[in-house]
Amino acid sequence: MALLAAAAARMDDHDEYAKLVRGMNPPRVVIDNDASDDATVIRVDSVNSHGTLLAVVQVIADLNLVIRKAYFSSDGNWFMDVFNVTDRDGNKVVDASTIAYIQKTLEADDWYYPETRNTVGIVPSEEYTSIELTGTDRPGLLSEVCAVLVVMGCAVQSAELWTHNTRVAAVVHVTDAESGGAIEDAGCIADISARLGNLLRGQSDVRAGGGAGTPAQHKERRLHQMMFDDRGGHADAAAGADAAGPARTEVSVTACAERGYTAVVVRCRDRPKLLFDTVCTITDMEYVVHHGTVSAEPAGGAYQEYYIRHVGGHAVRCEAERRRLVRCLEAAIERRTAEGLELEVRTGDRAGLLSDITRIFRENGLTIRRAEISSAGGEAVDTFYLSDPQGHPVEAKTIEAIRAQIGEATLRVKNNPFAAGDGAASKDAGVAGAGAGAGTTAFIFGNLFKFYRPFQSFSLVKLYS
Numbered sequence: 088m089a090l091l092a093a094a095a096a097r098m099d100d101h102d103e104y105a106k107l108v109r110g111m112n113p114p115r116v117v118i119d120n121d122a123s124d125d126a127t128v129i130r131v132d133s134v135n136s137h138g139t140l141l142a143v144v145q146v147i148a149d150l151n152l153v154i155r156k157a158y159f160s161s162d163g164n165w166f167m168d169v170f171n172v173t174d175r176d177g178n179k180v181v182d183a184s185t186i187a188y189i190q191k192t193l194e195a196d197d198w199y200y201p202e203t204r205n206t207v208g209i210v211p212s213e214e215y216t217s218i219e220l221t222g223t224d225r226p227g228l229l230s231e232v233c234a235v236l237v238v239m240g241c242a243v244q245s246a247e248l249w250t251h252n253t254r255v256a257a258v259v260h261v262t263d264a265e266s267g268g269a270i271e272d273a274g275c276i277a278d279i280s281a282r283l284g285n286l287l288r289g290q291s292d293v294r295a296g297g298g299a300g301t302p303a304q305h306k307e308r309r310l311h312q313m314m315f316d317d318r319g320g321h322a323d324a325a326a327g328a329d330a331a332g333p334a335r336t337e338v339s340v341t342a343c344a345e346r347g348y349t350a351v352v353v354r355c356r357d358r359p360k361l362l363f364d365t366v367c368t369i370t371d372m373e374y375v376v377h378h379g380t381v382s383a384e385p386a387g388g389a390y391q392e393y394y395i396r397h398v399g400g401h402a403v404r405c406e407a408e409r410r411r412l413v414r415c416l417e418a419a420i421e422r423r424t425a426e427g428l429e430l431e432v433r434t435g436d437r438a439g440l441l442s443d444i445t446r447i448f449r450e451n452g453l454t455i456r457r458a459e460i461s462s463a464g465g466e467a468v469d470t471f472y473l474s475d476p477q478g479h480p481v482e483a484k485t486i487e488a489i490r491a492q493i494g495e496a497t498l499r500v501k502n503n504p505f506a507a508g509d510g511a512a513s514k515d516a517g518v519a520g521a522g523a524g525a526g527t528t529a530f531i532f533g534n535l536f537k538f539y540r541p542f543q544s545f546s547l548v549k550l551y552s
Contacts, residue, residue, distance in 0.1 A: 114132065114133035114134075114194050115194070116129070116131050116132075116189070116190050116193045116194050117129070117130040118186050118189060120180075120181065125173070125179075126155050126156070126179060127171070127173065127179045129147070129172060129189065131167070131170075132166070133165075133166050134165065135164050135165055137370070137375055137398055140159055140161075140168065141363075143168065143170075143193060144362050144363050145305065145363060146189060146193060147172060147363075148307075148360045148362070148363040150189070151174075152172045152173065152180065153173050153174070153175060153177075153359060154170055154171070154172050154362050155382075156171040156382045157169065157362065157380065157382075158380050159376065159378070159379050160378045160379075161375075161376070161378075162377070214244075214268070215245075215261060216241075216261050216262070216269045216270040216271075216276065217258060217259070217304075218258070218259040218261060219256075219259075219309070219313060220232065220257045220283060220287065221254070221256045221313045222254070222287040223254065223255070224250045224253055226452075226454045227454075228287075228455075229248060229257070229445050230442070230449040232257070232283065233441045233445050234446070235283060235286055236259070236261060239275075239278070239279050240263060240265065241261040241263070241270070241279065242267075242438060243259060243260070243441050243462070244260045244261060244262055244461075245260045245460055245462065246258065246260065247307065247310060247458065247459050248455065248457060249310050249314060250422075250456050250457065251314060251418060251421065252418070254314065256310050256313040256314045258309055258310060259460075307360070307363070308371075311364070314418070336354075336356075337352075337353070337354045337355065338412075338417050338420075339351070339352045339413075340403060340409045340412050340413055342402060342403070343394060344402075347401075348378075349394070350393070350394055351369075351391075351393040351394075351395060351412070353389070353390070353392075353393075353416060354384075354389070354391075355388070355420055356387055356389065356424070357383050357384070357387055358389075358423075358424065360423065361391075365393075365416060365419060367419070368415055369393065369416075372412065372415060373397060373398045374395045374396065374397055374398070375397070376393050377395065377396060378393070378394040379391070380392050427472060427473055427474035427478070427479075427480055427481060427502075428472070428473045428474065428480065428500065428502070429500070430470070430471050430472075430489075430499070430500055431470045431471075431497075431499035431501075432467070432469045432470075432471070433468050433497045433499070436466060440467055441467075441469065448471070448489070451485050452475060452485070453474070453481060453485065454473065454474055454475065454476050456474055457471075458472070
């Protein structure tokens with residue numbers, strides 16, 4: 088008890104000192120639309136702590152802004168970085184409310200200090216119950232999960248699912264379908280966990296929690312932590328390469344002995360939230376970025392260079408540690424890189440909608456590689472990354488079959504490899520746009536959700552109860 092009391096006293100002393108330092112050196116944020124011709128420049132100066140860079144990048148990523156170029160440096164206890172950002176269309180950030188949100192959030196003292204919020208990205212949630220699932224992936228898994236949640240009286244408010252190397256991780260936010268609030272009954276939560284655990288056949292981890300005072304983690308950071316596996320990086324990475332861009336993810340880790348750093352260089356295809364994914368992994372592996380630069384390269388490439396040390400102050404010490412860092416960064420980059428058909432479903436929300444949509448995908452022989460689910464104001468906006476079970480592109484006739492079954496929703500089809508180049512392109516033109524090439528966006532309009540069918544096979548549910 089005496090040791091615990093002494094430790095608590097030291098922690099209190101540290102907190103008081105940290106508060107004093109922060110009070111004397113509040114974060115400073117400058118958002119400048121004149122410094123660059125083609126981007127908004129965000130400059131951030133603050134007292135440095137482990138996770139500071141991630142906290143800043145997280146704000147930018149959550150607003151779906153694209154980081155075109157960035158420089159960051161932290162010597163001693165001071166952190167400085169510069170980001171050149173645009174919106175997804177390549178325009179400067181001019182919306183006053185967005186600029187005000189960035190300024191207010193990044194100047195908030197406690198944003199950079201996890202001890203005041205438990206961990207980075209933690210906020211209390213009283214609106215929903217969060218369910219986490221990890222396990223071995225298989226075709227139709229999300230459809231089965233959604234069906235069980237419907238039968239258990241859960242309404243899915245938002246969800247995100249990633250797959251990589253036969254593994255799957257999902258964070259699902261649900262409410263009670265009747266009350267519209269978080270599910271607080273411990274018995275009900277235990278029942279949901281048990282049924283989903285049976286569904287995942289014992290090769291999984293299912294956690295459910297929620298209600299007043301329950302912390303809710305940042306969804307994407309939590310997915311990285313759930314998918315973290317330092318044993319294996321990225322099977323078949325070369326097979327997923329796009330001929331129009333870099334061949335694959337390349338990560339090099341070398342010693343920078345004269346300064347006591349380890350140099351990490353990443354080259355890969357550029358995409359949204361790439362910087363968040365790499366910085367999140369470096370931070371969760373207990374390394375600190377002291378200097379770095381990020382830039383876009385020609386032909387859709389990205390270049391990232393970091394100079395890091397472990398939080399203990401030392402550089403990477405051995406070959407095994409170096410290889411572990413390479414594997415984890417490769418996996419973090421590629422688990423969010425989804426090849427194949429990107430399909431957005433936008434329609435009025437209703438009970439069982441997600442279950443019906445995922446059932447339609449399953450019945451048409453499609454596998455969900457990644458999914459982003461959201462519902463707000465009575466409208467559901469769901470994005471799916473689809474392929475066949477072998478990882479091949481989705482054929483035009485399959486897209487047409489889905490269009491026939493999903494009615495009143497608007498389907499936004501993007502990045503359909505089957506629409507590029509060969510004889511299938513003309514076949515796909517009536518569905519994905521005449522003359523469409525890889526990455527072309529097209530819109531498919533249905534009439535009604537006329538093929539809506541409630542979940543029929545209750546015997547499936549009984550298998551998991």
